[in-house]
Amino acid sequence: MNTVFVLQHSHFLPSGEESVKFIGIYRTAEAAIAAAKRLADQPGFARHPTIIDSDKTDDEEGFYIDEYELDKDHWTEGFVTLIGDEEYRG
Numbered sequence: 001m002n003t004v005f006v007l008q009h010s011h012f013l014p015s016g017e018e019s020v021k022f023i024g025i026y027r028t029a030e031a032a033i034a035a036a037k038r039l040a041d042q043p044g045f046a047r048h049p050t051i052i053d054s055d056k057t058d059d060e061e062g063f064y065i066d067e068y069e070l071d072k073d074h075w076t077e078g079f080v081t082l083i084g085d086e087e088y089r090g
Contacts, residue, residue, distance in 0.1 A: 002070040005032040009039075011048045011061040029065060036063040 007023040023039065026032040033051065040049035040063075050062035068074060 003067050004070060005029050006066050006068055007032045007035055008064045008066075009036075009045060009048070009062065010052075010064060011044075023063075029067070032065045036065070039063075 005026045005028065007026065009021045009023060011019055013019055024032075024035055026035065036051050039045045045063075048061040048063075050057075050059060052059060052062045052064050
């Protein structure tokens with residue numbers, strides 16, 4: 001199976017809105033971990049430097065590494081955006 005590892009960083013703004021930064025795509029989990037460690041002391045990232053393992057913590061702010069299989073659809077359904085109490089289908 002051919003896979004890649006996607007590295008992102010997430011934190012919440014004072015408004016409660018989530019801010020996600022796409023950092024990169026790596027051939028191995030080790031390379032993604034090394035990238036997170038390189039960035040962990042940079043401005044902004046240093047406030048939430050942890051690599052999140054959602055099986056072990058409830059913390060939602062920090063680095064996320066997800067493995068994706070290549071040549072596969074990973075979002076297979078449509079979507080709905082809620083604006084207030086109304087549904088927007090753009």
